[in-house]
Each structure stands twice: as C-alpha cells, then as structure tokens.
Amino acid sequence: MSSIRLDIVTAERAVYSEDVEMVIAPGVQGQLGILPHHTPLMTTLQAGELRIKKGGQEVSLAISGGFLEVRPDKVVVLADSAERADEIDVARAEEAKRRAQERLSEKGQTGADESLAEASLRRSLVRLKVADMARRRRKRA
Numbered sequence: 001m002s003s004i005r006l007d008i009v010t011a012e013r014a015v016y017s018e019d020v021e022m023v024i025a026p027g028v029q030g031q032l033g034i035l036p037h038h039t040p041l042m043t044t045l046q047a048g049e050l051r052i053k054k055g056g057q058e059v060s061l062a063i064s065g066g067f068l069e070v071r072p073d074k075v076v077v078l079a080d081s082a083e084r085a086d087e088i089d090v091a092r093a094e095e096a097k098r099r100a101q102e103r104l105s106e107k108g109q110t111g112a113d114e115s116l117a118e119a120s121l122r123r124s125l126v127r128l129k130v131a132d133m134a135r136r137r138r139k140r141a
C-alpha cells in the first residue's frame, strides 16, 4: 500500500514522524482526509482528534490547533500542542475540564473570558476522548 511521511511538530518538540497510509485532520472547516499523492495545500486546524491509519491500525493524537501543509513528499502538521494517547494525563485533562466549566458558569464574564474558557474546555474534551478511545482499543485487542 502506498504511504506518505507524516511529521507532527510543536514549537517544543517533534511528536510523530512515520510513513502512514492516511491522515484525517480536524480542519477548521471540518475533517480533512489526506491520502498519498494529495494535491499540495496549506490549511488551519482546530482543536480536535488527528487520526492516522498505518499498517491496518489506527492511532489518534490530540491536537489543539495549528497548521497542516501537504507537500509533494510529506504532510507536515505544526501544532500548538499535540499529544499521543499514551502521553495524555487524564487527571490533568479532567481538572482542566472542571476549571473551564466552572469559569463558564460564572456570571459577569467578558466575551474574551468566555472564549478562552470554551477553548480550554474543548482542548480538555479532545484529550479525554483520545485517551478514552485508545483505552477501548487496547481492551478490544
């Protein structure tokens, strides 16, 4: 099966670098599926799950927005943050979710406070989802 190199990097570290068969990324306008030989493009990502198909298996990472570039020889994701499922600290994500929900329920917030809390809530929910799906996959295997 044909494959394409996928590099996922953040400002802090290289998170993932492998030849893969398909990438499904959370584009700002919806899910974006990329197969080898895809036309070059550059797009913005939102917080969400980035799914990778490789060797008949699927793995997911939590990303919190960034950019995706399809080049002729590889796909590059420059993420604000990215974690593989096994790197996700579930207790930390639960705590971030609780804090964000608390902030959203407070009265007298500015629109900016609310947007920050919503973004934080979304990041925590994505992390919890990715960790939970990996746990279920492990159970099935």
Ligand code: ATP
Pocket: 012, 064, 081, 082, 083, 087, 088, 089, 090, 092, 093, 096, 120, 123, 124, 127
């Ligand atoms: P928190 O409120 O828990 O710090 P956050 O959403 O504000 O969460 P980010 O600003 O998105 O955190 O990320 C800061 C750094 O911490 C990044 O390197 C990110 O990968 C890492 N990180 C954040 N939450 C988790 C988590 N639950 N498990 C593992 N790494 C995390």
